[in-house]
Amino acid sequence: MLEKINNICCIGAGYVGGPTMAVIADKCPEIQVNVVDINQARINNWNDSDFSNLPIYEPGLAEIVKNCRGRNLHFSTVIEENIALADMIFISVNTPVKKKGIGAGQASDLKWIEASARQISKYAVGKTIVVEKSTLPVKTAQTIKNILEAHVLNTSNDKKFSILSNPEFLAEGTAINDLENPDRVLIGGEDQDAINLLIDVYLNWVDKEKILTTDLWSSELSKLTANAFLAQRISSINSISALCESTGADVNDVALAIGMDKRIGLEFLRPGPGFGGSCFKKDILNLVYICNHYGLYQAAKYWQTVINLNDWQQKRISKIIVEKLFGTISGKKIAVLGFAFKANTNDTRESPAINICRDLLEEGSNLHIYDPRVSQDQIKMDLGHSQIIDSQNLLFEGKWEFSKSVELAANGADAILVLTDWEEFKTLDWEKLSKIMRSPSWLFDTRSISNAIEAKSFGINIWRLGDGALN
Numbered sequence: 451m452l453e454k455i456n457n458i459c460c461i462g463a464g465y466v467g468g469p470t471m472a473v474i475a476d477k478c479p480e481i482q483v484n485v486v487d488i489n490q491a492r493i494n495n496w497n498d499s500d501f502s503n504l505p506i507y508e509p510g511l512a513e514i515v516k517n518c519r520g521r522n523l524h525f526s527t528v529i530e531e532n533i534a535l536a537d538m539i540f541i542s543v544n545t546p547v548k549k550k551g552i553g554a555g556q557a558s559d560l561k562w563i564e565a566s567a568r569q570i571s572k573y574a575v576g577k578t579i580v581v582e583k584s585t586l587p588v589k590t591a592q593t594i595k596n597i598l599e600a601h602v603l604n605t606s607n608d609k610k611f612s613i614l615s616n617p618e619f620l621a622e623g624t625a626i627n628d629l630e631n632p633d634r635v636l637i638g639g640e641d642q643d644a645i646n647l648l649i650d651v652y653l654n655w656v657d658k659e660k661i662l663t664t665d666l667w668s669s670e671l672s673k674l675t676a677n678a679f680l681a682q683r684i685s686s687i688n689s690i691s692a693l694c695e696s697t698g699a700d701v702n703d704v705a706l707a708i709g710m711d712k713r714i715g716l717e718f719l720r721p722g723p724g725f726g727g728s729c730f731k732k733d734i735l736n737l738v739y740i741c742n743h744y745g746l747y748q749a750a751k752y753w754q755t756v757i758n759l760n761d762w763q764q765k766r767i768s769k770i771i772v773e774k775l776f777g778t779i780s781g782k783k784i785a786v787l788g789f790a791f792k793a794n795t796n797d798t799r800e801s802p803a804i805n806i807c808r809d810l811l812e813e814g815s816n817l818h819i820y821d822p823r824v825s826q827d828q829i830k831m832d833l834g835h836s837q838i839i840d841s842q843n844l845l846f847e848g849k850w851e852f853s854k855s856v857e858l859a860a861n862g863a864d865a866i867l868v869l870t871d872w873e874e875f876k877t878l879d880w881e882k883l884s885k886i887m888r889s890p891s892w893l894f895d896t897r898s899i900s901n902a903i904e905a906k907s908f909g910i911n912i913w914r915l916g917d918g919a920l921n
């Protein structure tokens with residue numbers, strides 16, 4: 451049995467694999483960490499001499515990569531050799547929702563997981579600990595075990611595998627802080643020696659009492675459940691935001707009042723345009739699929755409502771904008787502030803901005819989109835080209851363009867729409883903006899972060915999500 455881990459290979463150099471391995475390398479200088487990926491462009495960016503070109507933007511990440519890369523942190527597309535060298539292999543590949551076939555639209559697509567397991571089975575040498583870092587449907591470890599052992603059975607060699615579940619709980623935009631100061635590290639498995647070796651890695655910087663161990667299934671299911679509970683809070687407060695608008699209440703006051711009850715807590719009660727990000731919707735859909743698979747239809751329906759409410763929140767915002775702008779926004783200019791799914795990230799996966807902008811484009815509006823971190827190319831990938839072609843091949847007059855600043859986006863605009871809670875949107879110069887916007891001008895603040903009272907004092911009409919008093 452191994453005494454300690456000397457060499458880690460991580461399969462997947464994405465939003466999880468990259469930052470997670472960077473922190474492990476930073477905290478464990480005596481461990482060689484090789485991060486491998488099939489995406490050459492992504493690896494090239496991880497190896498770029500200009501650290502501002504790292505493929506993942508996370509506060510604090512570039513400094514860590516600068517310290518460790520080349521010392522005990524390496525990024526490569528050379529997969530076989532790095533698997534062979536590793537005592538411990540983290541699988542951090544993507545597990546998106548299946549787009550077709552059985553379970554399409556709900557189940558996880560595990561083809562990248564399976565490909566990784568086959569690569570490990572084929573190229574691993576000796577005793578190897580395989581760690582599930584990706585979020586996986588409960589019982590996936592069995593599938594991985596079958597794949598790993600099938601290969602071993604067919605060839606006489608000394609390969610031996612242990613599988614652990616070690617789901618990642620980092621949030622984008624705070625990944626480094628979440629990795630360095632985790633609320634908990636969760637490890638699931640049956641092989642106590644393997645569990646102890648992974649615990650020893652984390653003990654380099656995590657207090658022992660924050661390291662939880664359990665069985666494989668509880669660990670896998672805990673990750674899906676954690677995301678479901680977090681998303682549920684957002685849909686709950688967002689449902690109340692609509693009621694506040696109708697009753698003259700203020701959702702932020704309500705959120706504070708209930709959050710001060712320590713049994714509810716203040717976190718994750720910020721109302722907004724709905725949860726985005728690559729995982730909440732995906733993981734809840736997966737939970738719904740698994741509940742249905744076991745015939746637990748009521749439980750499936752329960753969790754599905756979290757997603758339904760999220761979709762409804764985005765739709766109702768689009769509808770309110772059209773209604774407030776006199777029932778039509780055709781040809782009207784709307785300055786969209788923020789496209790990322792949250793502040794401090796360049797990630798637009800499942801961003802509410804995508805659906806809301808699509809709705810506004812279908813109504814014929816002329817969107818000028820500004821985001822401090824998201825590139826024009828990314829927005830083009832999400833929204834398609836700047837002219838929307840509908841199913842009858844007619845050209846909607848709806849179009850969008852990228853703006854390099856708030857002022858450029860707001861110039862001549864009928865409305866400003868705040869979709870992402872970027873810090874800079876909290877201190878906009880409303881006197882200046884009121885002069886360059888077209889009257890009557892509107893501010894739609896879906897994040898309740900802008901100084902709406904000041905904007906109102908300069909004659910701008912206000913709609914603030916969940917603020918029944920102001921709207």
Ligand SMILES: NC(=O)C1=CN([C@@H]2O[C@H](COP(=O)(O)OP(=O)(O)OC[C@H]3O[C@@H](n4cnc5c(N)ncnc54)[C@H](O)[C@@H]3O)[C@@H](O)[C@H]2O)C=CC1
Nearest residue numbers: 462463464465466487488489543544545562565584585618
């Ligand atoms: N993004 C996030 O904030 C979090 C994501 N997760 C989970 O972590 C997993 C990964 O998510 P992300 O890092 O966001 O995905 P990602 O898409 O950013 O990165 C996955 C990477 O794996 C690579 N890959 C796929 N198959 C491969 C193979 N056979 N060999 C080598 N490389 C391969 C892809 O090229 C890609 O670069 C998912 O299961 C996700 O649910 C968990 C916590 C947080």
Ligand SMILES: O=C(O)[C@H]1O[C@H](OP(=O)(O)OP(=O)(O)OC[C@H]2O[C@@H](n3ccc(=O)[nH]c3=O)[C@H](O)[C@@H]2O)[C@H](O)[C@@H](O)[C@@H]1O
Nearest residue numbers: 618619620621622684718719720722725726727729791792
């Ligand atoms: O599995 C994952 O991918 C991760 O998903 C989320 O992290 P992330 O999606 O990166 O970001 P969050 O901060 O959770 O925000 C998700 C969405 O909810 C929204 N949100 C968040 C909090 C809130 O109070 N209100 C609210 O609308 C955000 O704007 C964003 O659109 C979880 O917070 C992580 O613990 C988890 O590891």
